[in-house]
Amino acid sequence: MRKRVSMKDIAKELQVSTALVSYVLTGRENEKRVSIEMAEKIRKVAKDLNYKPSQLARSLRGGATMTIGLLLADIANPFFASLARIIEDEAAKRGYVVLIGSSDESAEKSASLLDTFIDRQVDGFIIVPTEGSKEQIESLMEKNNAIVLLDRYFPDLNTSHVCLNNYNAIAEATTHLIQKGHNKIVMFVYQSSQIPMQERVRGYVETMKGLNLERNIKVVEVPYSFTKLEKERLIKMTLQNDINIDAVIFANNSLTIIGLYAIYQLGLKVPEEIAIIGFDGSEVFDFFYAPLTYVEQPLVEIGIKSVETLIGIIEGATEIKQFELAHTFHIRNSS
Amino acid sequence: MRKRVSMKDIAKELQVSTALVSYVLTGRENEKRVSIEMAEKIRKVAKDLNYKPSQLARSLRGGATMTIGLLLADIANPFFASLARIIEDEAAKRGYVVLIGSSDESAEKSASLLDTFIDRQVDGFIIVPTEGSKEQIESLMEKNNAIVLLDRYFPDLNTSHVCLNNYNAIAEATTHLIQKGHNKIVMFVYQSSQIPMQERVRGYVETMKGLNLERNIKVVEVPYSFTKLEKERLIKMTLQNDINIDAVIFANNSLTIIGLYAIYQLGLKVPEEIAIIGFDGSEVFDFFYAPLTYVEQPLVEIGIKSVETLIGIIEGATEIKQFELAHTFHIRNSS
DNA sequence: TTGAAAGCGTTACCAC
DNA sequence: GTGGTAACGCTTTCAA
Numbered sequence: 001m002r003k004r005v006s007m008k009d010i011a012k013e014l015q016v017s018t019a020l021v022s023y024v025l026t027g028r029e030n031e032k033r034v035s036i037e038m039a040e041k042i043r044k045v046a047k048d049l050n051y052k053p054s055q056l057a058r059s060l061r062g063g064a065t066m067t068i069g070l071l072l073a074d075i076a077n078p079f080f081a082s083l084a085r086i087i088e089d090e091a092a093k094r095g096y097v098v099l100i101g102s103s104d105e106s107a108e109k110s111a112s113l114l115d116t117f118i119d120r121q122v123d124g125f126i127i128v129p130t131e132g133s134k135e136q137i138e139s140l141m142e143k144n145n146a147i148v149l150l151d152r153y154f155p156d157l158n159t160s161h162v163c164l165n166n167y168n169a170i171a172e173a174t175t176h177l178i179q180k181g182h183n184k185i186v187m188f189v190y191q192s193s194q195i196p197m198q199e200r201v202r203g204y205v206e207t208m209k210g211l212n213l214e215r216n217i218k219v220v221e222v223p224y225s226f227t228k229l230e231k232e233r234l235i236k237m238t239l240q241n242d243i244n245i246d247a248v249i250f251a252n253n254s255l256t257i258i259g260l261y262a263i264y265q266l267g268l269k270v271p272e273e274i275a276i277i278g279f280d281g282s283e284v285f286d287f288f289y290a291p292l293t294y295v296e297q298p299l300v301e302i303g304i305k306s307v308e309t310l311i312g313i314i315e316g317a318t319e320i321k322q323f324e325l326a327h328t329f330h331i332r333n334s335s
Numbered sequence: 336m337r338k339r340v341s342m343k344d345i346a347k348e349l350q351v352s353t354a355l356v357s358y359v360l361t362g363r364e365n366e367k368r369v370s371i372e373m374a375e376k377i378r379k380v381a382k383d384l385n386y387k388p389s390q391l392a393r394s395l396r397g398g399a400t401m402t403i404g405l406l407l408a409d410i411a412n413p414f415f416a417s418l419a420r421i422i423e424d425e426a427a428k429r430g431y432v433v434l435i436g437s438s439d440e441s442a443e444k445s446a447s448l449l450d451t452f453i454d455r456q457v458d459g460f461i462i463v464p465t466e467g468s469k470e471q472i473e474s475l476m477e478k479n480n481a482i483v484l485l486d487r488y489f490p491d492l493n494t495s496h497v498c499l500n501n502y503n504a505i506a507e508a509t510t511h512l513i514q515k516g517h518n519k520i521v522m523f524v525y526q527s528s529q530i531p532m533q534e535r536v537r538g539y540v541e542t543m544k545g546l547n548l549e550r551n552i553k554v555v556e557v558p559y560s561f562t563k564l565e566k567e568r569l570i571k572m573t574l575q576n577d578i579n580i581d582a583v584i585f586a587n588n589s590l591t592i593i594g595l596y597a598i599y600q601l602g603l604k605v606p607e608e609i610a611i612i613g614f615d616g617s618e619v620f621d622f623f624y625a626p627l628t629y630v631e632q633p634l635v636e637i638g639i640k641s642v643e644t645l646i647g648i649i650e651g652a653t654e655i656k657q658f659e660l661a662h663t664f665h666i667r668n669s670s
Numbered sequence: 671t672t673g674a675a676a677g678c679g680t681t682a683c684c685a686c
Numbered sequence: 687g688t689g690g691t692a693a694c695g696c697t698t699t700c701a702a
Contacts, residue, residue, distance in 0.1 A: 006695050017673040033671055055454050057695035060391045060678050081416035099432055102420060119390050257618055283592055287622045341679050352689040368687055392679030395694050
């Protein structure tokens with residue numbers, strides 16, 4: 001790698017000061033009243049020498065790195081991968097670059113990733129907080145960092161966030177099933193104290209109560225730490241042990257897919273013996289023997305809003321913005 | 336955000352020079368013969384002041400950013416997302432951070448993303464090169480950048496690369512079909528001059544030739560620019576127009592999934608009327624009415640090798656390493 | 671309209 | 687053992 005060409009080189013070449021070069025190359029030639037000829041010369045030499053500004057030096061000087069730290073649960077999960085893609089594109093449009101990390105729902109990994117982001121002096125954080133990471137977020141807030149929480153949030157933490165209106169989403173799903181004549185509906189969720197799961201449960205429970213099906217409420221909490229096989233077994237056992245169950249709601253994407261394996265293996269007729277509602281969409285839903293009815297999140301909107309909000313904060317906005325976006329409900333054969 | 340605490344602050348506090356602080360805090364106190372008491376004091380104050388070194392300043396000074404630029408075709412594609420996850424984890428282990436970009440198979444986007452990476456002064460590049468990006472890679476090489484090509488490569492460019500042994504993978508798939516009694520086998524590939532597709536085609540063609548099935552060779556090139564629906568239609572038409580076709584190989588993941596939609600709609604019996612071999616694995620393969628036989632890439636190995644190789648180059652290795660890793664062939668109901 | 675120089679936080683060389 | 691200081695590449699203030 002041959003030596004970088006710096007502003008100094010351009011300045012030397014033209015026998016001018018680096019200040020002038022800086023003015024022109026950052027497009028403030030008018031503001032700074034640089035002569036047109038000079039500006040032209042500088043631009044020409046910069047081009048000839050193939051000058052590239054050093055973001056590094058600029059950041060060191062100015063404090064802004066034009067970098068966003070994006071902490072996801074797992075980039076290998078299609079839901080987060082799609083979100084990451086949207087966020088990256090949106091950030092790029094605005095001149096930002098994105099550092100990505102996957103916490104794997106572990107508070108320790110989350111802490112270490114956030115530390116890395118801090119070390120790199122990111123200008124702001126978009127975070128899918130994991131259970132037990134509340135203190136980490138608080139500590140970031142204390143230091144006045146720009147933060148947007150994604151997909152989840154802590155109700156007693158006053159941060160901006162962007163997520164789905166989980167209550168509405170599941171309430172509509174539940175209502176739909178009941179209208180279709182099902183009433184022994186079971187819901188599978190991850191064991192989690194986090195808002196999204198809680199809200200999804202609430203959407204189900206309150207809808208059931210509202211329609212006098214209180215006695216039929218059944219929420220099965222699947223431990224996130226279970227292996228795929230253990231999760232599948234738990235779902236199978238639940239469905240086998242209570243043959244009155246006539247419908248099931250899976251509260252997120254991976255549970256839906258695992259649930260489909262379970263139902264497939266039990267050989268249940270869908271929707272005659274059991275109706276199904278899934279979450280988040282997947283090509284798998286199309287290929288299941290009864291294409292799935294499911295709740296879809298507005299990924300693009302979520303992604304864009306989170307970047308917009310974050311950059312707003314970075315640029316000085318102080319207002320807390322909390323978005324709970326609307327889902328789309330796709331009704332198909334399985335319900 | 337309150338002011339950063341720098342080495343200068345620590346130095347001032349203790350009335351010593353920043354040099355000393357630097358020696359201690361970078362663990363070179365012995366090498367530089369700093370007194371034990373001094374070292375202790377410095378460490379204590381650093382801790383008390385909650386000192387965090389500035390990667391930025393360090394990079395500006397030393398030249399290394401400890402950052403890798405990862406250019407993928409599309410992070411929203413599960414194949415690349417999984418790879419990204421592995422690469423990130425492996426890079427993190429070695430103290431590197433990863434900047435990710437998606438080229439969407441467009442040479443322009445690729446160029447602009449690589450420019451961003453250059454601006455950010457990444458220490459090295461892991462690139463899934465798109466068609467038409469050869470000059471971009473060459474230009475990086477000329478400037479002596481550390482580069483590892485991923486999944487694909489340019490045979491006349493002398494770069495390190497990590498990819499699948501595509502020839503072997505498809506040769507085994509083809510042989511398998513023939514052994515199962517199929518001989519009118521058609522292969523669907525993306526229209527692409529890139530090595531992976533070419534090699535997959537070669538694996539098919541040469542195997543057919545070797546078994547005297549030259550006259551049955553049929554490769555259908557699907558334009559990448561087609562919409563999902565257009566691709567699906569092309570596959571359907573091909574299968575309808577030649578009812579002698581008794582087996583099909585899809586040369587990559589997305590074609591496989593689209594192909595499954597097509598075959599499903601044609602209502603073909605699998606494998607009786609048509610045998611199928613897919614690529615790269617997917618939960619969809621499990622849910623198709625005949626669970627798919629498929630070729631699996633060694634993702635973890637690919638990811639780790641690419642990081643290892645790149646960091647080797649960054650650290651001074653000059654040897655070109657080219658890996659063509661072995662696939663795993665999963666035989667199931669569809670063939 | 672242009673220039674000189676300070677400063678961002680490190681590191682590394684050389685001197686003491 | 688320890689200190690002074692230049693340098694990395696840029697932006698910005700103050701002067702001219």
